[in-house]
Amino acid sequence: MKRGRLPLTALRSFEAAGRHQSFTLAAEELFVSQAAISRQIRELEEMLGHDLFLRRHRQVTLTERGQALLGLLTDSFDNMSRILEEIRAAPPDKPVRISVEPSFAACWLVPKLNRFRETFPEIEVMIVSEAKLVEFRGGEAEIGIRWSGKASSWPRMQAKLLTKAAMSPVLAPALLEQAAAALTPEGLLEHTLLHEEKRLYWQQWFVAAGLPDVPPQPGPLFAGTSLALDAAARGHGVALGDNVLVEDMLRTGDLVQPFATSIPCGAYWLVAPDFARLSPAARVFADWLLAEFS
């Protein structure tokens, strides 16, 4: 029988009546009148072309077919009641936990997350910010976003490329205006250069900009790109920022990127133990993230 034609109300009436062996008690259970039960069952019997009850004096008895139908319906309705109750009693959905490096969280993910929440208001996201790769087995996070110089840096994990990164100098617009009309790579040497952990990157960039002989420059060290970028935005100097992390601050005008020259520096990856086994909500988030970078 086609789904659309399943006489569900009649089946519910029949199930209650069969269980009680009484139309009146079934009516009480279902909060309807006895007449309603009587009619539903008659219509069900007419639709099937077979009696389900034998009408005896002041009592009804199931026929053989009725007994078979009753057993199945009672089981089915019991199961449905049980699972619906379980769902209703269940705690709210756990948020999708995403492990990200602090800089990526601050510079890229948090600014973009509003759009995600508008698109998928029913999915809650929790950002787990930490330097080392999330320990997935502990269930601390379902997916991670990581920077790495090479692919497959994570044993027993699957990784999908989000985007390759490249670094270029960034500084506050006000600082740029103070500078000479045309800021050149050489001109940068007049400014405070903000370094991220290793002073290596600035030297690499000067090489790429055609100045191979620039010695290591002095300037403050920052433990994390986002700290260096914040300092740059406040006019404290010129930082090297990768295209992903500076994207939002360029958009808002907090930073400007005066040079086209950039140096490649690894890539950002989406990491998970098994993408095929992500929870539906996490999968939606992963798909959204990949789409954002495509």
Added chain:
Amino acid sequence: MKRGRLPLTALRSFEAAGRHQSFTLAAEELFVSQAAISRQIRELEEMLGHDLFLRRHRQVTLTERGQALLGLLTDSFDNMSRILEEIRAAPPDKPVRISVEPSFAACWLVPKLNRFRETFPEIEVMIVSEAKLVEFRGGEAEIGIRWSGKASSWPRMQAKLLTKAAMSPVLAPALLEQAAAALTPEGLLEHTLLHEEKRLYWQQWFVAAGLPDVPPQPGPLFAGTSLALDAAARGHGVALGDNVLVEDMLRTGDLVQPFATSIPCGAYWLVAPDFARLSPAARVFADWLLAEFS
């Protein structure tokens, strides 16, 4: 969740939508509009307090809870469809087959059967009339009605007493009027006595009536009480009929029973292989029969 509150229509909509991963296809399957599916599912989600679908762009995806619910619902609805189709395709109910002796059928069962059919129009009864006890294993009849001098005459069968029987002379009213004003036992000797198989019973009756010395009387022999009673009703003589078999003809006035004296002659029994395992329809018939004799 209480049976009366089970949102069956919403569950059906959800099941179709989940199976197709599409509200539009579900709507087509159930012959309703897409808007109807959307509303039903939204109301179900509100009732449960949890999302069942994640709304993605131009496609919906089940949440984990939704997946669990879908599996159960699909199974349940499949089962319901299947059994309803089986019932609908099933041949009409087999009649309840009842094995009775011909005399009992003619004199008692057939006249009373109309009342049964009025009370239980949905139960069809087939009378299997035969002299030997029904061979139940062959499925020829579900229950039998038998006369016997003693209980448990049927090995591997259960038997319930319907009524004890007693014989007394019966004759046509017209014949009675022709007779002397007060018909006495001795007066019967003037009439043709109708015998059933053995001439024994008449002699027993005369003894019971206080005439121990009456010799065996002549008169036609009938192979079956009902034949003797029919002959009596047509005025061909006086028959000995037991209270069960003559009941109907006394009621209609075809026969009269002028004497209070009667001789016990066994009993009628309801016989079945196992009363607890009768079909519901046969059980109804058995109950009705026992009530008729109570």
Added chain:
DNA sequence: TTCATCACATAACCTCAAGTCATCTGACGC
């Protein structure tokens, strides 16, 4: 960029399946 399209959401309205009410029936059992 603009426009068409597609899938789901939503608002307003409609309709008939399902229910109510009142009454009937027929068998007990006191």
Added chain:
DNA sequence: GCGTCAGATGACTTGAGGTTATGTGATGAA
């Protein structure tokens, strides 16, 4: 006899479940 009780039935009513029309936002082709 007579009250009672369980189910059946006819006439009427109502709200769950539907419809139509339109909105929304992402996507992709022109």
